Amino acid sequence: MTDEDRRARRRGQGELEAQVLAALRNAAGPVTAGWVRERIGGALAYTTVVTILSRLYAKQSVTRERAGRSFVWTPAADEAGLAALRMRKVLDGEPDRGAVLASFVTALSPDDERLLRALLDGADSVDDVAGADGAEAETGD
Amino acid sequence: MGVFVFLPLVLPLTAWPIARLAEQQLHPRAATWLLATVGGVLALCSTLCLMLLMVVGTAQLPGNPLPDAWADPEVRAVLPYDEVVGQAAIPLLAAVAGACAHLVWLHRRVRTRATRALAGLPEGRLAVLPDDERAYAYALPGGRGTAGARGRIVVSRAMLESLDARERQALIAHEEAHLTARHHRFLLVAGLAARANPFLRPLRTAVAYTAERWADEDAARAVGDRRTVARAIGKAALVSRAATGRGAATALVGFATAGPVPRRVAALLGPVPPAPALPPAWTAAGLALWTAAGGTAVSALASANATVTLFTVLRAATVL
Numbered sequence: 001m002t003d004e005d006r007r008a009r010r011r012g013q014g015e016l017e018a019q020v021l022a023a024l025r026n027a028a029g030p031v032t033a034g035w036v037r038e039r040i041g042g043a044l045a046y047t048t049v050v051t052i053l054s055r056l057y058a059k060q061s062v063t064r065e066r067a068g069r070s071f072v073w074t075p076a077a078d079e080a081g082l083a084a085l086r087m088r089k090v091l092d093g094e095p096d097r098g099a100v101l102a103s104f105v106t107a108l109s110p111d112d113e114r115l116l117r118a119l120l121d122g123a124d125s126v127d128d129v130a131g132a133d134g135a136e137a138e139t140g141d
Numbered sequence: 142m143g144v145f146v147f148l149p150l151v152l153p154l155t156a157w158p159i160a161r162l163a164e165q166q167l168h169p170r171a172a173t174w175l176l177a178t179v180g181g182v183l184a185l186c187s188t189l190c191l192m193l194l195m196v197v198g199t200a201q202l203p204g205n206p207l208p209d210a211w212a213d214p215e216v217r218a219v220l221p222y223d224e225v226v227g228q229a230a231i232p233l234l235a236a237v238a239g240a241c242a243h244l245v246w247l248h249r250r251v252r253t254r255a256t257r258a259l260a261g262l263p264e265g266r267l268a269v270l271p272d273d274e275r276a277y278a279y280a281l282p283g284g285r286g287t288a289g290a291r292g293r294i295v296v297s298r299a300m301l302e303s304l305d306a307r308e309r310q311a312l313i314a315h316e317e318a319h320l321t322a323r324h325h326r327f328l329l330v331a332g333l334a335a336r337a338n339p340f341l342r343p344l345r346t347a348v349a350y351t352a353e354r355w356a357d358e359d360a361a362r363a364v365g366d367r368r369t370v371a372r373a374i375g376k377a378a379l380v381s382r383a384a385t386g387r388g389a390a391t392a393l394v395g396f397a398t399a400g401p402v403p404r405r406v407a408a409l410l411g412p413v414p415p416a417p418a419l420p421p422a423w424t425a426a427g428l429a430l431w432t433a434a435g436g437t438a439v440s441a442l443a444s445a446n447a448t449v450t451l452f453t454v455l456r457a458a459t460v461l
Contacts, residue, residue, distance in 0.1 A: 010349070012346075014257065014261075015426040018260075018261045046266070046325060069197075079261035079262060080261075080262060080269075080270060080271050081271050082261060083258055083259055083260075083261055083262050083268070083270055084256035084270035084271050084272040084297070086258070087255065087270055087272070087295065088202075088257050089258070090251070090254045090255050090273060090274060091275075091277065092387060092420040093254075094228065101251060101255065101279040101280065101281060101325075102249045102313060103277065103278070103279055104277070104278035104279070104300075104312060104316065104374070105278075105374055105377045105381055105402055106294075106401055106402060107381075108378050108400075108402055108403075109400060112263055112378075112400040112402060112403050113379070113402040115400070116375050116378060116379065116402060117379070118404060119375065119406050119407055119410060120372065120375040120376075120406070122410075123368055123371060123372065125411055126371075
Protein backbone atom coordinates (compact mmCIF):
# COMPACT_ATOMS: atom_id res chain seq x y z
CA MET A 1 0.00 0.00 0.00
CA THR A 2 2.63 2.51 1.08
CA ASP A 3 4.95 1.04 -1.51
CA GLU A 4 2.27 1.68 -4.10
CA ASP A 5 2.00 5.31 -2.96
CA ARG A 6 5.71 5.83 -3.07
CA ARG A 7 5.85 4.38 -6.56
CA ALA A 8 3.12 6.73 -7.75
CA ARG A 9 4.88 9.72 -6.29
CA ARG A 10 8.17 8.73 -7.84
CA ARG A 11 6.57 8.44 -11.23
CA GLY A 12 5.05 11.89 -10.70
CA GLN A 13 8.48 13.28 -10.00
CA GLY A 14 9.88 11.70 -13.15
CA GLU A 15 7.17 13.30 -15.23
CA LEU A 16 7.73 16.70 -13.66
CA GLU A 17 11.44 16.44 -14.28
CA ALA A 18 10.77 15.62 -17.91
CA GLN A 19 8.38 18.59 -18.18
CA VAL A 20 10.90 20.99 -16.66
CA LEU A 21 13.66 19.71 -18.90
CA ALA A 22 11.47 20.09 -21.97
CA ALA A 23 10.75 23.70 -20.98
CA LEU A 24 14.46 24.39 -20.48
CA ARG A 25 15.30 22.96 -23.86
CA ASN A 26 12.77 25.26 -25.52
CA ALA A 27 14.37 28.29 -23.92
CA ALA A 28 16.66 30.45 -26.02
CA GLY A 29 19.32 30.59 -23.33
CA PRO A 30 19.78 30.34 -19.56
CA VAL A 31 16.47 31.05 -17.80
CA THR A 32 15.26 31.58 -14.25
CA ALA A 33 13.07 29.21 -12.24
CA GLY A 34 10.24 31.73 -12.54
CA TRP A 35 10.42 31.56 -16.31
CA VAL A 36 10.29 27.74 -16.16
CA ARG A 37 7.28 27.91 -13.84
CA GLU A 38 5.37 30.15 -16.23
CA ARG A 39 6.36 28.02 -19.16
CA ILE A 40 4.96 24.77 -17.69
CA GLY A 41 1.62 26.35 -16.86
CA GLY A 42 2.22 27.95 -13.48
CA ALA A 43 0.29 25.25 -11.63
CA LEU A 44 3.32 24.36 -9.52
CA ALA A 45 4.62 26.32 -6.59
CA TYR A 46 7.80 28.28 -7.21
CA THR A 47 9.61 26.26 -4.56
CA THR A 48 8.57 23.01 -6.25
CA VAL A 49 10.11 24.14 -9.50
CA VAL A 50 13.30 25.08 -7.69
CA THR A 51 13.30 21.68 -5.96
CA ILE A 52 12.94 19.89 -9.28
CA LEU A 53 15.68 22.00 -10.81
CA SER A 54 17.96 21.27 -7.87
CA ARG A 55 17.28 17.58 -8.20
CA LEU A 56 18.08 17.71 -11.91
CA TYR A 57 21.24 19.62 -11.01
CA ALA A 58 22.23 16.90 -8.57
CA LYS A 59 21.78 14.36 -11.39
CA GLN A 60 23.91 16.57 -13.64
CA SER A 61 20.97 16.93 -16.00
CA VAL A 62 21.06 20.74 -15.84
CA THR A 63 23.74 23.31 -15.20
CA ARG A 64 23.27 26.64 -13.44
CA GLU A 65 25.07 29.90 -12.92
CA ARG A 66 24.50 32.72 -10.55
CA ALA A 67 22.73 35.79 -11.89
CA GLY A 68 22.18 38.40 -9.23
CA ARG A 69 20.49 36.85 -6.23
CA SER A 70 19.20 33.72 -7.97
CA PHE A 71 20.34 31.12 -10.51
CA VAL A 72 19.74 30.79 -14.22
CA TRP A 73 19.46 27.26 -15.58
CA THR A 74 20.42 25.48 -18.79
CA PRO A 75 19.74 21.85 -19.73
CA ALA A 76 22.74 19.53 -19.76
CA ALA A 77 21.07 16.34 -20.84
CA ASP A 78 17.91 15.69 -22.82
CA GLU A 79 15.30 13.05 -22.06
CA ALA A 80 17.45 10.35 -23.64
CA GLY A 81 20.29 11.34 -21.32
CA LEU A 82 17.98 11.13 -18.35
CA ALA A 83 16.74 7.75 -19.50
CA ALA A 84 20.34 6.58 -19.74
CA LEU A 85 21.00 7.68 -16.18
CA ARG A 86 17.87 5.93 -14.94
CA MET A 87 18.72 2.77 -16.85
CA ARG A 88 22.20 2.74 -15.39
CA LYS A 89 20.70 2.97 -11.94
CA VAL A 90 18.47 -0.02 -12.70
CA LEU A 91 21.41 -2.05 -14.02
CA ASP A 92 23.58 -1.17 -11.03
CA GLY A 93 20.82 -1.77 -8.51
CA GLU A 94 19.65 -5.18 -9.67
CA PRO A 95 22.16 -7.93 -9.03
CA ASP A 96 19.69 -10.52 -10.30
CA ARG A 97 18.70 -8.78 -13.50
CA GLY A 98 20.24 -11.66 -15.45
CA ALA A 99 17.16 -13.66 -14.58
CA VAL A 100 14.93 -11.09 -16.27
CA LEU A 101 16.75 -9.05 -18.86
CA ALA A 102 18.49 -11.19 -21.43
CA SER A 103 21.81 -9.44 -21.87
CA PHE A 104 23.60 -9.64 -25.21
CA VAL A 105 26.78 -10.80 -23.56
CA THR A 106 27.67 -11.92 -20.08
CA ALA A 107 30.83 -11.28 -18.12
CA LEU A 108 34.14 -12.82 -19.14
CA SER A 109 36.62 -14.52 -16.89
CA PRO A 110 40.31 -13.97 -17.76
CA ASP A 111 40.42 -17.46 -19.30
CA ASP A 112 37.29 -16.73 -21.32
CA GLU A 113 38.91 -13.57 -22.59
CA ARG A 114 42.04 -15.32 -23.82
CA LEU A 115 39.94 -18.00 -25.47
CA LEU A 116 37.67 -15.42 -27.06
CA ARG A 117 40.57 -13.41 -28.51
CA ALA A 118 42.05 -16.59 -29.95
CA LEU A 119 38.71 -17.52 -31.51
CA LEU A 120 38.22 -14.07 -33.03
CA ASP A 121 41.79 -13.94 -34.37
CA GLY A 122 41.27 -17.34 -35.94
CA ALA A 123 38.01 -16.18 -37.49
CA ASP A 124 39.57 -13.00 -38.87
CA SER A 125 42.49 -14.77 -40.50
CA VAL A 126 40.15 -17.13 -42.33
CA ASP A 127 37.72 -14.37 -43.07
CA ASP A 128 39.27 -11.77 -45.36
CA VAL A 129 36.06 -9.83 -45.92
CA ALA A 130 36.29 -7.77 -42.70
CA GLY A 131 33.70 -5.22 -41.70
CA ALA A 132 32.58 -2.87 -44.47
CA ASP A 133 32.81 0.25 -42.32
CA GLY A 134 34.60 -1.19 -39.35
CA ALA A 135 37.04 1.69 -38.98
CA GLU A 136 35.70 2.61 -35.58
CA ALA A 137 35.35 -0.99 -34.55
CA GLU A 138 38.40 -1.24 -32.32
CA THR A 139 37.48 -3.19 -29.25
CA GLY A 140 39.93 -1.63 -26.84
CA ASP A 141 41.99 -3.57 -24.40
CA MET B 142 1.95 -44.20 -1.36
CA GLY B 143 4.98 -45.52 0.53
CA VAL B 144 8.49 -44.48 -0.35
CA PHE B 145 7.39 -43.58 -3.84
CA VAL B 146 6.26 -40.20 -2.58
CA PHE B 147 9.93 -39.30 -2.19
CA LEU B 148 10.79 -40.18 -5.77
CA PRO B 149 9.78 -36.85 -7.35
CA LEU B 150 12.03 -35.06 -4.87
CA VAL B 151 15.16 -36.82 -6.15
CA LEU B 152 14.22 -37.68 -9.73
CA PRO B 153 15.28 -34.20 -10.97
CA LEU B 154 18.76 -35.73 -10.84
CA THR B 155 17.89 -37.56 -14.06
CA ALA B 156 17.80 -34.19 -15.81
CA TRP B 157 21.51 -33.58 -15.22
CA PRO B 158 22.89 -35.57 -18.16
CA ILE B 159 20.44 -33.95 -20.54
CA ALA B 160 21.31 -30.45 -19.34
CA ARG B 161 24.91 -30.76 -20.54
CA LEU B 162 24.25 -32.82 -23.65
CA ALA B 163 21.30 -30.82 -24.93
CA GLU B 164 23.50 -27.72 -24.99
CA GLN B 165 25.93 -29.40 -27.34
CA GLN B 166 23.91 -31.87 -29.35
CA LEU B 167 20.44 -30.47 -29.93
CA HIS B 168 19.30 -27.47 -31.93
CA PRO B 169 19.15 -24.56 -29.42
CA ARG B 170 15.41 -24.09 -29.93
CA ALA B 171 14.65 -27.76 -29.25
CA ALA B 172 17.06 -27.75 -26.31
CA THR B 173 15.43 -24.70 -24.71
CA TRP B 174 11.94 -26.12 -25.06
CA LEU B 175 13.00 -29.55 -23.81
CA LEU B 176 14.94 -28.30 -20.80
CA ALA B 177 12.31 -25.76 -19.74
CA THR B 178 9.51 -28.31 -20.08
CA VAL B 179 11.35 -31.10 -18.27
CA GLY B 180 12.38 -28.66 -15.55
CA GLY B 181 8.86 -27.29 -15.15
CA VAL B 182 7.22 -30.73 -14.92
CA LEU B 183 9.80 -32.09 -12.50
CA ALA B 184 9.47 -29.01 -10.32
CA LEU B 185 5.67 -29.28 -10.27
CA CYS B 186 5.80 -32.97 -9.29
CA SER B 187 8.39 -32.29 -6.61
CA THR B 188 6.29 -29.47 -5.14
CA LEU B 189 3.12 -31.56 -5.28
CA CYS B 190 4.75 -34.32 -3.25
CA LEU B 191 6.07 -31.79 -0.80
CA MET B 192 2.49 -30.57 -0.39
CA LEU B 193 1.21 -34.10 0.24
CA LEU B 194 3.89 -34.63 2.88
CA MET B 195 2.93 -31.33 4.40
CA VAL B 196 -0.75 -32.31 4.68
CA VAL B 197 0.20 -35.46 6.59
CA GLY B 198 2.63 -33.50 8.74
CA THR B 199 0.18 -30.69 9.51
CA ALA B 200 -2.59 -33.12 10.49
CA GLN B 201 -0.41 -34.28 13.39
CA LEU B 202 0.23 -30.83 14.79
CA PRO B 203 -1.90 -30.00 17.83
CA GLY B 204 -4.58 -27.43 17.10
CA ASN B 205 -4.44 -27.79 13.31
CA PRO B 206 -7.58 -26.96 11.31
CA LEU B 207 -7.65 -30.31 9.49
CA PRO B 208 -10.11 -33.07 10.55
CA ASP B 209 -8.84 -35.04 13.53
CA ALA B 210 -9.31 -38.30 11.67
CA TRP B 211 -6.51 -37.28 9.31
CA ALA B 212 -4.01 -37.95 12.07
CA ASP B 213 -5.24 -41.50 12.70
CA PRO B 214 -2.64 -44.29 12.74
CA GLU B 215 -4.15 -45.68 9.52
CA VAL B 216 -3.40 -42.44 7.68
CA ARG B 217 0.06 -42.18 9.16
CA ALA B 218 0.78 -45.76 8.15
CA VAL B 219 0.74 -44.90 4.45
CA LEU B 220 3.71 -42.59 4.87
CA PRO B 221 7.08 -43.90 6.09
CA TYR B 222 8.88 -41.77 8.68
CA ASP B 223 5.76 -39.62 8.92
CA GLU B 224 6.80 -37.71 12.07
CA VAL B 225 10.13 -36.52 10.70
CA VAL B 226 9.32 -36.03 7.03
CA GLY B 227 5.82 -34.71 7.52
CA GLN B 228 6.98 -31.97 9.87
CA ALA B 229 10.08 -31.17 7.84
CA ALA B 230 7.93 -30.68 4.75
CA ILE B 231 6.21 -27.66 6.31
CA PRO B 232 9.25 -25.34 6.49
CA LEU B 233 10.58 -26.76 3.21
CA LEU B 234 7.38 -25.90 1.39
CA ALA B 235 7.36 -22.47 2.96
CA ALA B 236 10.92 -21.94 1.75
CA VAL B 237 10.00 -23.01 -1.78
CA ALA B 238 6.97 -20.73 -1.84
CA GLY B 239 9.01 -17.84 -0.48
CA ALA B 240 11.84 -18.30 -2.99
CA CYS B 241 9.43 -18.54 -5.94
CA ALA B 242 7.46 -15.49 -4.83
CA HIS B 243 10.71 -13.59 -4.43
CA LEU B 244 11.80 -14.46 -7.97
CA VAL B 245 8.47 -13.37 -9.46
CA TRP B 246 8.67 -10.15 -7.46
CA LEU B 247 12.23 -9.48 -8.68
CA HIS B 248 11.18 -10.25 -12.23
CA ARG B 249 8.33 -7.74 -12.05
CA ARG B 250 10.44 -5.09 -10.36
CA VAL B 251 13.29 -5.20 -12.87
CA ARG B 252 10.84 -5.01 -15.75
CA THR B 253 8.86 -2.16 -14.22
CA ARG B 254 11.92 -0.14 -13.29
CA ALA B 255 13.55 -0.64 -16.69
CA THR B 256 10.33 0.23 -18.50
CA ARG B 257 9.94 3.35 -16.39
CA ALA B 258 13.54 4.36 -17.09
CA LEU B 259 12.61 4.53 -20.78
CA ALA B 260 9.38 6.43 -20.16
CA GLY B 261 10.50 9.79 -21.54
CA LEU B 262 11.78 8.38 -24.82
CA PRO B 263 9.84 8.43 -28.08
CA GLU B 264 7.99 5.21 -28.89
CA GLY B 265 9.86 2.68 -30.95
CA ARG B 266 11.31 -0.80 -30.93
CA LEU B 267 14.88 0.33 -30.47
CA ALA B 268 15.94 2.63 -27.63
CA VAL B 269 19.50 3.90 -27.97
CA LEU B 270 20.66 5.43 -24.71
CA PRO B 271 23.42 8.06 -24.84
CA ASP B 272 25.72 6.27 -22.43
CA ASP B 273 29.28 6.44 -23.68
CA GLU B 274 30.90 4.69 -20.75
CA ARG B 275 28.91 1.53 -20.34
CA ALA B 276 28.43 -0.93 -23.20
CA TYR B 277 25.25 -2.93 -22.82
CA ALA B 278 22.37 -4.33 -24.82
CA TYR B 279 19.19 -5.79 -23.39
CA ALA B 280 15.92 -7.19 -24.58
CA LEU B 281 13.26 -5.70 -22.34
CA PRO B 282 10.10 -7.78 -22.65
CA GLY B 283 6.84 -5.87 -22.94
CA GLY B 284 3.75 -6.82 -21.07
CA ARG B 285 0.19 -5.87 -20.46
CA GLY B 286 -0.12 -2.40 -19.06
CA THR B 287 3.34 -1.28 -20.06
CA ALA B 288 4.24 1.03 -22.88
CA GLY B 289 5.44 -0.85 -25.94
CA ALA B 290 3.54 -4.08 -25.39
CA ARG B 291 5.84 -5.94 -27.79
CA GLY B 292 8.92 -5.10 -25.79
CA ARG B 293 11.90 -2.93 -26.54
CA ILE B 294 15.54 -3.32 -27.36
CA VAL B 295 17.78 -1.20 -25.17
CA VAL B 296 21.28 -0.49 -26.43
CA SER B 297 23.85 1.95 -25.11
CA ARG B 298 25.74 4.19 -27.50
CA ALA B 299 29.03 2.76 -26.23
CA MET B 300 27.88 -0.69 -27.39
CA LEU B 301 26.76 0.51 -30.83
CA GLU B 302 29.96 2.42 -31.42
CA SER B 303 32.09 -0.63 -30.78
CA LEU B 304 30.40 -2.53 -33.63
CA ASP B 305 30.36 -2.01 -37.38
CA ALA B 306 27.14 -1.76 -39.40
CA ARG B 307 26.64 -5.47 -39.99
CA GLU B 308 27.52 -6.39 -36.44
CA ARG B 309 24.95 -3.88 -35.20
CA GLN B 310 22.42 -5.61 -37.42
CA ALA B 311 23.40 -8.90 -35.81
CA LEU B 312 23.03 -7.44 -32.33
CA ILE B 313 19.56 -6.05 -33.07
CA ALA B 314 18.50 -9.32 -34.70
CA HIS B 315 19.68 -11.22 -31.62
CA GLU B 316 17.65 -9.06 -29.24
CA GLU B 317 14.69 -9.15 -31.61
CA ALA B 318 14.82 -12.95 -31.47
CA HIS B 319 14.70 -12.81 -27.65
CA LEU B 320 11.57 -10.69 -27.77
CA THR B 321 9.80 -12.56 -30.56
CA ALA B 322 10.32 -15.97 -28.96
CA ARG B 323 9.60 -14.55 -25.47
CA HIS B 324 12.73 -16.07 -24.00
CA HIS B 325 12.15 -14.38 -20.66
CA ARG B 326 9.33 -16.88 -20.03
CA PHE B 327 11.68 -19.84 -20.47
CA LEU B 328 14.14 -18.18 -18.12
CA LEU B 329 11.41 -17.56 -15.56
CA VAL B 330 10.16 -21.16 -15.70
CA ALA B 331 13.69 -22.49 -15.35
CA GLY B 332 14.37 -20.07 -12.50
CA LEU B 333 11.21 -21.09 -10.64
CA ALA B 334 12.05 -24.77 -11.15
CA ALA B 335 15.53 -24.21 -9.72
CA ARG B 336 13.99 -22.64 -6.64
CA ALA B 337 11.36 -25.36 -6.24
CA ASN B 338 14.01 -28.07 -6.22
CA PRO B 339 17.74 -27.25 -5.96
CA PHE B 340 18.55 -30.38 -8.00
CA LEU B 341 17.14 -28.50 -11.00
CA ARG B 342 19.70 -25.69 -10.83
CA PRO B 343 21.89 -27.03 -13.66
CA LEU B 344 18.82 -26.83 -15.89
CA ARG B 345 18.48 -23.12 -15.28
CA THR B 346 22.08 -22.44 -16.29
CA ALA B 347 21.56 -24.64 -19.35
CA VAL B 348 18.35 -22.85 -20.37
CA ALA B 349 20.05 -19.46 -20.03
CA TYR B 350 22.75 -20.68 -22.40
CA THR B 351 20.50 -22.38 -24.95
CA ALA B 352 18.20 -19.33 -25.10
CA GLU B 353 21.22 -17.19 -26.01
CA ARG B 354 22.27 -19.76 -28.60
CA TRP B 355 18.73 -19.78 -30.00
CA ALA B 356 18.83 -16.00 -30.43
CA ASP B 357 22.33 -16.26 -31.94
CA GLU B 358 21.15 -18.75 -34.56
CA ASP B 359 18.10 -16.63 -35.40
CA ALA B 360 20.35 -13.59 -35.74
CA ALA B 361 22.72 -15.55 -37.99
CA ARG B 362 19.81 -16.44 -40.24
CA ALA B 363 18.55 -12.85 -40.30
CA VAL B 364 21.97 -11.39 -41.10
CA GLY B 365 22.92 -14.26 -43.39
CA ASP B 366 26.36 -14.76 -41.91
CA ARG B 367 27.27 -16.70 -38.78
CA ARG B 368 30.75 -15.19 -38.66
CA THR B 369 29.33 -11.66 -38.32
CA VAL B 370 27.23 -12.68 -35.33
CA ALA B 371 30.24 -14.40 -33.76
CA ARG B 372 32.34 -11.27 -34.22
CA ALA B 373 29.58 -9.05 -32.80
CA ILE B 374 29.34 -11.21 -29.66
CA GLY B 375 33.10 -11.34 -29.24
CA LYS B 376 33.61 -7.60 -29.65
CA ALA B 377 30.65 -6.77 -27.42
CA ALA B 378 31.94 -9.04 -24.66
CA LEU B 379 35.44 -7.56 -24.84
CA VAL B 380 34.22 -3.97 -24.90
CA SER B 381 31.76 -4.53 -22.01
CA ARG B 382 34.58 -5.93 -19.97
CA ALA B 383 36.88 -3.02 -20.86
CA ALA B 384 34.17 -0.43 -20.21
CA THR B 385 33.19 -1.63 -16.77
CA GLY B 386 36.85 -2.11 -15.88
CA ARG B 387 35.89 -4.63 -13.27
CA GLY B 388 36.12 -7.74 -15.39
CA ALA B 389 34.68 -10.95 -14.12
CA ALA B 390 33.85 -9.43 -10.75
CA THR B 391 30.68 -7.96 -12.25
CA ALA B 392 29.50 -11.38 -13.36
CA LEU B 393 25.80 -11.80 -13.74
CA VAL B 394 24.72 -14.34 -11.16
CA GLY B 395 25.10 -17.90 -12.32
CA PHE B 396 26.38 -17.17 -15.77
CA ALA B 397 30.08 -16.56 -15.47
CA THR B 398 31.50 -19.89 -14.40
CA ALA B 399 30.49 -21.77 -17.53
CA GLY B 400 32.17 -19.26 -19.80
CA PRO B 401 29.15 -19.05 -22.13
CA VAL B 402 30.47 -16.30 -24.42
CA PRO B 403 33.44 -18.20 -25.88
CA ARG B 404 31.23 -21.26 -26.29
CA ARG B 405 28.66 -19.23 -28.20
CA VAL B 406 31.32 -17.76 -30.46
CA ALA B 407 32.86 -21.18 -31.05
CA ALA B 408 29.44 -22.63 -31.86
CA LEU B 409 28.80 -19.89 -34.41
CA LEU B 410 32.19 -20.41 -36.03
CA GLY B 411 31.40 -24.12 -36.25
CA PRO B 412 28.80 -25.86 -38.39
CA VAL B 413 25.08 -25.06 -38.44
CA PRO B 414 23.32 -27.04 -35.69
CA PRO B 415 21.19 -29.96 -36.81
CA ALA B 416 17.52 -29.36 -37.45
CA PRO B 417 15.29 -30.30 -34.53
CA ALA B 418 14.94 -34.08 -34.59
CA LEU B 419 15.01 -36.96 -32.13
CA PRO B 420 18.55 -38.26 -31.76
CA PRO B 421 18.91 -42.05 -32.09
CA ALA B 422 18.57 -43.85 -28.78
CA TRP B 423 22.04 -45.43 -28.83
CA THR B 424 23.99 -42.15 -28.97
CA ALA B 425 24.97 -40.26 -25.82
CA ALA B 426 22.39 -37.56 -26.58
CA GLY B 427 19.70 -40.14 -27.16
CA LEU B 428 20.52 -41.92 -23.94
CA ALA B 429 20.44 -38.68 -21.97
CA LEU B 430 17.18 -37.71 -23.62
CA TRP B 431 15.53 -41.00 -22.71
CA THR B 432 16.90 -40.80 -19.16
CA ALA B 433 15.37 -37.36 -18.74
CA ALA B 434 12.10 -38.41 -20.35
CA GLY B 435 11.98 -41.55 -18.18
CA GLY B 436 12.77 -39.60 -15.03
CA THR B 437 10.08 -37.06 -15.82
CA ALA B 438 7.50 -39.76 -16.55
CA VAL B 439 8.30 -41.73 -13.38
CA SER B 440 8.23 -38.52 -11.39
CA ALA B 441 4.82 -37.61 -12.79
CA LEU B 442 3.48 -41.12 -12.16
CA ALA B 443 4.84 -41.25 -8.62
CA SER B 444 3.34 -37.92 -7.66
CA ALA B 445 0.01 -38.82 -9.29
CA ASN B 446 0.05 -42.13 -7.42
CA ALA B 447 0.83 -40.38 -4.15
CA THR B 448 -1.94 -37.85 -4.69
CA VAL B 449 -4.54 -40.52 -5.44
CA THR B 450 -3.45 -42.68 -2.51
CA LEU B 451 -3.52 -39.84 -0.04
CA PHE B 452 -6.86 -38.61 -1.36
CA THR B 453 -8.40 -42.10 -1.02
CA VAL B 454 -6.98 -42.67 2.45
CA LEU B 455 -8.04 -39.27 3.74
CA ARG B 456 -11.55 -39.68 2.34
CA ALA B 457 -11.85 -43.08 4.00
CA ALA B 458 -10.55 -41.63 7.25
CA THR B 459 -12.98 -38.71 7.15
CA VAL B 460 -15.97 -40.99 6.56
CA LEU B 461 -14.96 -43.16 9.50
